Amino acid sequence: MAQPIELQPQAITVQELAAINSRQVPERYIREGVGDLDASFPVLDVPTIDLQLLASSSSTSGDELDKLRSALSSYGCIQAINHGITSAFLDKLREVARQFFALPSEEKKKYSREIGSIEGYGNDMILSEHQILDWTDRLYLILRPEDKQTLKFWPENPESFRGILNYYSTKLHVILEVLLKAMARSLNLEENQFLQQYGDQATMQARFNFYPICPRPDQVLGVKPHADGSVITMLLQDKEVEGLQVLKDDQWFNVPIIPQALLINVGDQAEIMSNGIFKSPVHRVVTNSERERITLAVFCIPHPDQEIQPVEKLINESHPRLYKKVKDYVSLYFQYYQQGRRPMEAALI
Ligand SMILES: O=C(O)CCC(=O)C(=O)O
Numbered sequence: 001m002a003q004p005i006e007l008q009p010q011a012i013t014v015q016e017l018a019a020i021n022s023r024q025v026p027e028r029y030i031r032e033g034v035g036d037l038d039a040s041f042p043v044l045d046v047p048t049i050d051l052q053l054l055a056s057s058s059s060t061s062g063d064e065l066d067k068l069r070s071a072l073s074s075y076g077c078i079q080a081i082n083h084g085i086t087s088a089f090l091d092k093l094r095e096v097a098r099q100f101f102a103l104p105s106e107e108k109k110k111y112s113r114e115i116g117s118i119e120g121y122g123n124d125m126i127l128s129e130h131q132i133l134d135w136t137d138r139l140y141l142i143l144r145p146e147d148k149q150t151l152k153f154w155p156e157n158p159e160s161f162r163g164i165l166n167y168y169s170t171k172l173h174v175i176l177e178v179l180l181k182a183m184a185r186s187l188n189l190e191e192n193q194f195l196q197q198y199g200d201q202a203t204m205q206a207r208f209n210f211y212p213i214c215p216r217p218d219q220v221l222g223v224k225p226h227a228d229g230s231v232i233t234m235l236l237q238d239k240e241v242e243g244l245q246v247l248k249d250d251q252w253f254n255v256p257i258i259p260q261a262l263l264i265n266v267g268d269q270a271e272i273m274s275n276g277i278f279k280s281p282v283h284r285v286v287t288n289s290e291r292e293r294i295t296l297a298v299f300c301i302p303h304p305d306q307e308i309q310p311v312e313k314l315i316n317e318s319h320p321r322l323y324k325k326v327k328d329y330v331s332l333y334f335q336y337y338q339q340g341r342r343p344m345e346a347a348l349i
């Protein structure tokens with residue numbers, strides 16, 4: 001996979017910046033002309049989907065499939081409940097993430113990523129001189145396949161971190177299969193149509209996002225607007241602090257928190273496979289002047305050699321083929337991203 005070209009590493013993490021000066025934000029983080037980011041935004045009523053129902057063959061599962069199709073084609077995301085992971089476990093996972101980011105800087109920096117590489121602990125990569133930076137630090141880890149895990153980046157403190165994260169990835173793998181099958185069935189396709197393209201060599205990559213308290217939430221973003229380059233992304237939100245916003249009908253909406261739910265969103269590659277029926281939503285993260293926020297996004301990404309294209313059965317006269325065949329979409333994604341373009345343009349016919 002081609003790596004992004006990083007101009008220079010950042011000397012200091014956002015968490016350190018926030019600790020040194022709690023009232024000012026360096027200019028490189030300030031966004032002009034984006035309106036008041038701290039304004040009140042309407043709430044997006046993201047549909048809640050019961051995964052147990054989706055997986056079953058009961059008579060109610062048909063309704064749930066309809067709900068799924070409609071949610072993924074209009075919102076591009078769902079709040080998944082009954083996914084088989086207990087709330088107590090999700091709290092434990094949130095807790096080890098909190099403990100990691102609460103460690104002293106020197107301790108966290110043992111896991112620092114290398115320049116130009118995404119895996120490990122660090123902050124927003126500087127890819128161009130004019131880039132406005134995101135108010136966030138991250139810990140990026142490859143979860144699956146297990147032999148691709150780079151353990152030197154996996155925290156040993158707290159002690160339970162690795163075990164908890166591995167258990168979570170096993171659970172997510174099961175959920176992913178349920179979802180991809182249900183997505184295909186919801187479009188009247190044979191249930192393995194998406195799963196086959198996704199392939200058995202796919203990777204799951206975790207990104208822990210830490211958003212320190214920010215003194216200028218009106219002009220600073222936690223994450224700039226983007227759509228994910230994955231097939232799907234599974235996001236564990238902070239239990240108490242909101243921040244994620246989704247663009248729908250040219251308007252930004254807040255995504256509410258359902259503590260026991262996983263927010264699932266369509267990535268660009270599922271939009272391609274579904275010939276544009278499922279929408280990969282543009283989203284961003286706003287900052288908060290009172291509370292820090294921690295989330296965990298897991299990206300499900302096919303192997304770079306795997307070809308991704310619209311399923312044949314979804315192409316017809318009234319729905320002509322919208323996307324080319326793509327391979328290693330994540331590399332394409334970075335090339336376009338660096339030029340400030342929407343990566344999906346690369347796949348359009
Ligand atoms: O932290 C969030 O709520 C979303 C993060 C996100 O969009 C991402 O990591 O791609």
Ligand SMILES: [Fe+2]
Pocket residue numbers: 226227228283
């Ligand atoms: Fe995202």
